[in-house]
Amino acid sequence: MKGIGASPGIAIGKVLVKKDPEIKIEKKSIENVDAEIKRLEEARKVSKEQINKLYEHTLKNIGEKEAKIFEAHSMILDDPEFFGQVEQKIKSEEVNAEFALNEVTNNFVQIFESMDNEYMKERAADIKDVSSRVIKQLLGIETTDLSRLEEEVIIIAEDLTPSDTAQMDKEKVLGFVTEIGGKTAHSAIMARTLEIPAVVGVEGITTSVKNGDILIFDGEEGNVIVNPEEKVIEEYKNKKEEYEKFRERLAELKGAKSETKDGFEVELVANIGTPKDVDGVIRNDGEGVGLYRTEFLYMDRDDLPTEDEQFEAYKEVAERLEGKPVVIRTLDIGGDKDLPYLELPEEMNPFLGYRAIRLCLDRTDIFKTQLRALLRASAYGNIKIMFPMISSIEELRQAKAILEEVKEELRSENVKFNEEIEVGMMIEIPAAAIMSDVFAKEVDFFSIGTNDLLQYTTAVDRGNRQISYLYNQFHPALLRLVKQVIDNGHKAGIWVGMCGEVAGDPKLIPILIGMGLDEFSMSPISILKARWIINNLSREEMKEMAEKVINLPTAEEVKKFIEENIKIEF
Known part of the structure; x- marks a missing residue:
């Protein structure tokens, strides 16, 4: 399989497919509007605490520029216009919080994604990320915690949000491969900053692999190999070893003339x-x-x-x-x-x-x-x-x-x-x-x-x-x-x-x-x-x-x- 090399390095290891549980949002009539709004506020409060922790972790371990993503997410959670519309929908239509939030989110996302402007399109992705976090809180859905992995793995996902990449345990994540994305995506930028190998834009990767499969990929060339033969594994182990030695030799050039x-x-x-x-x-x-x-x-x-x-x-x-x-x-x-x-x-x-x-x-x-x-x-x-x-x-x-x-x-x-x-x-x-x-x-x-x-x-x-x-x-x-x-x-x-x-x-x-x-x-x-x-x-x-x-x-x-x-x- 072939994708876009987003962050250099060679990764060899077991697959962990990050598939969030399917979120089914049903429209329900409610009787106690105030209780529903309070439930929404509680979910926002927990989400805010999570985002603040992500901001601190990112600032300390990655960098100020990358941490600013979570400042933006925090601002969305505090946005009175956005959540004001959600509360108004709960009150006027007497519907459940997750349904109201999803409806308002879809409206905002549609507006931003229709703009002929990359910056505004990125804001749509941020709104989806924040909204998804709050909806999961409302529904009690737990997702794969990439900060608490038990073994070394290669993450496979349709896409990775800034939240996903920021909380990755660098010692356990050997690299990641996604179906969508480009070299300038948040996840790709984070990978290069963390110096984690990554390939993006590999169509069909989430349906081509399962947990426990062995995967090899080259983060520079964009090549991805699923369940390779032993001789291919040995070949790439040698390439990986050569790459690490090469990086060590490069470090010796510090102070040398160009x-x-x-x-x-x-x-x-x-x-x-x-x-x-x-x-x-x-x-x-x-x-x-x-x-x-x-x-x-x-x-x-x-x-x-x-x-x-x-x-x-x-x-x-x-x-x-x-x-x-x-x-x-x-x-x-x-x-x-x-x-x-x-x-x-x-x-x-x-x-x-x-x-x-x-x-x-x-x-x-x-x-x-x-x-x-x-x-x-x-x-x-x-x-x-x-x-x-x-x-x-x-x-x-x-x-x-x-x-x-x-x-x-x-x-x-x-x-x-x-x-x-x-x-x-x-x-x-x-x-x-x-x-x-x-x-x-x-x-x-x-x-x-x-x-x-x-x-x-x-x-x-x-x-x-x-x-x-x-x-x-x-x-x-x-x-x-x-x-x-x-x-x-x-x-x-x-x-x-x-x-x-x-x-x-x-x-x-x-x-x-x-x-x-x-x-x-x-x-x-x-x-x-x-x-x-x-x-x-x-x-x-x-x-x-x-x-x-x-x-x-x-x-x-x-x-x-x-x-x-x-x-x-x-």
């Missing part, structure tokens, strides 16, 4: 979303931060973050990295990232619409607040400012002019900041890549955002499953644009980095070395493996490979050429 055999040195830095993520950067010996996604400061809240809130977050990251570079991207909201409290307009094509720098240049009040916080924080470390979604030289000049206005304001207030702060831009729109020779004269650096650059270059919505096969990072058009941007940046004397998924792809890292990329920004867990690859390459040899690759006509031929001609033994 350079090729012939002395070409690059920077291996990390993509982060919150100050808490710096722990992973330090643990994996990152040489700085190549992309700090500031939008997470603005999400999961009811209003804009203040200047001081932002200043403290940026300052914390800069200080903890002790002079290492921290590239901070200005607000990139829009597309698949929405802020309900900003009441952004509904758009036919949000990825091509009012987002990122376009929003900031329109809402200069929001933009200036962020720039003030960034400049103030620059006095405490090596912060660099990066503008996203630039498509024209006019936008870049306007953004730089606003930055200069803010600098002048701070000077007049005698507020310290780094007067020599570097200012760069993302190259994620084909227009910017094509005009990169012009842009290079007006910035200190480029960072290539391959996720959007590929999407816009090939006209493929990367979230559309029907055409996902067309979204291929080996596409020669993407590689040609990357080469063009690097060459144009170097001709103008600026450094060029990359913060898209391609930067951490083991197969494409050698080609990027050959192209002369200066900085690779990726998830912290990928840094040491990337260093291993780079240490085993020759820059001169990779230059030849890169030239050959960009002249191939198809993505499949590019991938095949790399696999056949660039061998790195792990």
Whole structure:
């Protein structure tokens, strides 16, 4: 069976199928409305206690970002509008609490799921999770407790909620496989944070296995094998052992240079979303931060973050990295990232619409607040400012002019900041890549955002499953644009980095070395493996490979050429 590799590692073990008991909700007439509402309140109270425990456990054992999921769940339990409608239904229709709650939940979920917005669709999943918890309390249904497992198991489920993954006993859960989900699902993110192997999107897995079956899966490749023969088990045991030894060897690279055999040195830095993520950067010996996604400061809240809130977050990251570079991207909201409290307009094509720098240049009040916080924080470390979604030289000049206005304001207030702060831009729109020779004269650096650059270059919505096969990072058009941007940046004397998924792809890292990329920004867990690859390459040899690759006509031929001609033994 085949799925999507969501968290690396090899798992071999017994299956535990997590199937919650079927919940049958019957409509019943009640006589004592007050008693029914009291029963609902008791179920909410117990659910709140459970969620608070999950929040504390997650905060202590996983991280602040992951714990925020349960803050959101707690807020739903306290939502007077949501539960007010449930109580009103109990009173007006004289029905049982679980029926009323299920009806109101279905209405809310239908509204959220119909929205053309990923953030709001995720809120629908949160409402379902919370409602299910309360309904189980009302019906007295007990579910599989993943925090109290008696033996080591591989969890199989249709899906896993944030509650499920947060309470997993890391010592007993060898990994998990789900029928639905993608790499960006809550459960996948949690798995990577906990460093538990995981595969998602394996159709039919819950009906193909039963408790006690033996399962093997590869969390990187997405391969799943049910009840394998003994020789296959031995083969994967050897692979698992090799993988663990490889991780140990990678740990020995901490403190080593990120350079090729012939002395070409690059920077291996990390993509982060919150100050808490710096722990992973330090643990994996990152040489700085190549992309700090500031939008997470603005999400999961009811209003804009203040200047001081932002200043403290940026300052914390800069200080903890002790002079290492921290590239901070200005607000990139829009597309698949929405802020309900900003009441952004509904758009036919949000990825091509009012987002990122376009929003900031329109809402200069929001933009200036962020720039003030960034400049103030620059006095405490090596912060660099990066503008996203630039498509024209006019936008870049306007953004730089606003930055200069803010600098002048701070000077007049005698507020310290780094007067020599570097200012760069993302190259994620084909227009910017094509005009990169012009842009290079007006910035200190480029960072290539391959996720959007590929999407816009090939006209493929990367979230559309029907055409996902067309979204291929080996596409020669993407590689040609990357080469063009690097060459144009170097001709103008600026450094060029990359913060898209391609930067951490083991197969494409050698080609990027050959192209002369200066900085690779990726998830912290990928840094040491990337260093291993780079240490085993020759820059001169990779230059030849890169030239050959960009002249191939198809993505499949590019991938095949790399696999056949660039061998790195792990």
